[in-house]
Amino acid sequence: MNISYESVAVSSRIRLARNFRDYPFPDRLIKSPHAREQASEMVRTINAELNAVEEFELYDVGTLTEARATYLVERNLISRDLIRHSAISAALISPDESISVMINEEDHIREQYFMRGYDLNKAYERITGIDDVISESLPFAFDREFGYLTACPTNLGTGMRASVMMFLPAVSRRGLMKRIATELHRLGLTVRGTSGEGSGAEGDLFQISNEVTLGLTETEILSAVEKAVELIVQFELRERARMRAEGGIQLRDKTMRAYGILSNCCLLGMKEFIELTADLKLGILFGYLGTDRAEEEVLAEVDEHIVAMRPANIDRLNGAALSEEEQNAYRAEQTNRVMRRMEIVV
Amino acid sequence: MLCAMCGNDQARVYTRRTESGETKLYLCPDCYRRFMSGKASDTKNVRRACPSCGTTLDEFRKTGYLGCADCYSAFREELIPTIRVLQGRLYHTGKDPVRALGDEQAELEEELADAQKTGDKFLEQRIRYRLSVIHRLLSGGDE
Numbered sequence: 001m002n003i004s005y006e007s008v009a010v011s012s013r014i015r016l017a018r019n020f021r022d023y024p025f026p027d028r029l030i031k032s033p034h035a036r037e038q039a040s041e042m043v044r045t046i047n048a049e050l051n052a053v054e055e056f057e058l059y060d061v062g063t064l065t066e067a068r069a070t071y072l073v074e075r076n077l078i079s080r081d082l083i084r085h086s087a088i089s090a091a092l093i094s095p096d097e098s099i100s101v102m103i104n105e106e107d108h109i110r111e112q113y114f115m116r117g118y119d120l121n122k123a124y125e126r127i128t129g130i131d132d133v134i135s136e137s138l139p140f141a142f143d144r145e146f147g148y149l150t151a152c153p154t155n156l157g158t159g160m161r162a163s164v165m166m167f168l169p170a171v172s173r174r175g176l177m178k179r180i181a182t183e184l185h186r187l188g189l190t191v192r193g194t195s196g197e198g199s200g201a202e203g204d205l206f207q208i209s210n211e212v213t214l215g216l217t218e219t220e221i222l223s224a225v226e227k228a229v230e231l232i233v234q235f236e237l238r239e240r241a242r243m244r245a246e247g248g249i250q251l252r253d254k255t256m257r258a259y260g261i262l263s264n265c266c267l268l269g270m271k272e273f274i275e276l277t278a279d280l281k282l283g284i285l286f287g288y289l290g291t292d293r294a295e296e297e298v299l300a301e302v303d304e305h306i307v308a309m310r311p312a313n314i315d316r317l318n319g320a321a322l323s324e325e326e327q328n329a330y331r332a333e334q335t336n337r338v339m340r341r342m343e344i345v346v
Numbered sequence: 347m348l349c350a351m352c353g354n355d356q357a358r359v360y361t362r363r364t365e366s367g368e369t370k371l372y373l374c375p376d377c378y379r380r381f382m383s384g385k386a387s388d389t390k391n392v393r394r395a396c397p398s399c400g401t402t403l404d405e406f407r408k409t410g411y412l413g414c415a416d417c418y419s420a421f422r423e424e425l426i427p428t429i430r431v432l433q434g435r436l437y438h439t440g441k442d443p444v445r446a447l448g449d450e451q452a453e454l455e456e457e458l459a460d461a462q463k464t465g466d467k468f469l470e471q472r473i474r475y476r477l478s479v480i481h482r483l484l485s486g487g488d489e
Contacts, residue, residue, distance in 0.1 A: 021415050024399045028413040106411075128441070135443045136479060141415035146429070147438025149415045153429050158440040185359065188434065215435025 006296055007285055008233045009118035010165045010303065014127045017150045017159035018109040018134065019141040025151040026104040030088050039088035043103055047092060049137040050101065056092040067321065070312035076114065081105045099130060107151050109134060116300055120162055120222045147214060157214030162225045166232060169204040169282050170239035180232060188212035189228050203278040208232065244286050255283025256346065263339040268332040273309060277302055290345040298342060305338050371431055396420040451480045
């Protein structure tokens, strides 16, 4: 059984929260009679500064259609909070979608870098460079004692949230997530569902991140998250070995059924799709479903396909809005194709 | 784990819901009661407003959000117990944009002296421009 480290720690994300000293925070700014002018000035300055260094596409949230905005939310490039502030908000997104800078979300600036695979230090290096560029546009709200000032004190100090998305089918299906959550809280860390705060876990994916943002350096925060991730990886791998040993024919049957349905179904709802792809990934990791390609490559393709098959992403691929049933048919057809392309050997 | 506020008694985990989401409080029952009743800080001035944006302490307690950077100065004393509870610490030790700019300024001043010695007018001009940007940022945007 060839189970790699990155089959557990799937992706890395660093987010920095920043505000400008001379403007009210977004929730207050939006109520000001000069909100639009002030927001435009902010967006214009940041856009000029960033685009002088590298290419970013500017999205004025107020002019986005609902479908386009939802498409970007589904791809984790903007948030619902940014849409809530659509009168004053914007986003700057890099062509490869690895960097997103949200303007006037909960804070004036939410900068994030996302990468497939596990490398928090690389993610931090990249986003801190972007942060340095933005810091040259307008003076940040910064206090010698409290650090970067944020709208909510839960983000005060570094304003940094370092998170790693982890695929934990064995730990979660064996009912051990509570143990991890308790341990993480003790370390100033937290575990959330796939889409961040308040969301449930989809497809056995969990986000591990720091809760404390003040009183630790960025390096200390990264190192705390890394230590936890490494322990969880070992825990998950041990539990996978147990799961495979104890699972017998029932476990094999479950993953093969998932492959069978994903390869042949005619209608596929989002919830069922997510559950089946988690079983499929497990089947690949346990060697029940073979492929000549590298395991990481196949898993990455499955994960990219999951994002592409979210409702607004389907509508965009299709070129027009579809009903829910039409989307389910589209998702089924595309998934059948992806399964064929992967040349999985049973 | 000890109470994040008094540091003496064993903490329990309390979940507090605000408009900005859920927050876990690691407090002993006594400090939790004081914190929730607002007695952990000075509650006499809850109607006092931030001179810059008008946000009141009451509004912050209700929503969990501050209105602007100056709210941190206006409500500093009242905020300290809340920050201590949320973060467990009070002093920032991470990245510092002012310090970083200060370091860059010192390096550029040395480079400027070198450029003047070698008579490289183009480099001198570039360094002077960058120094003027840093000066503007350090002085808070006032020319």
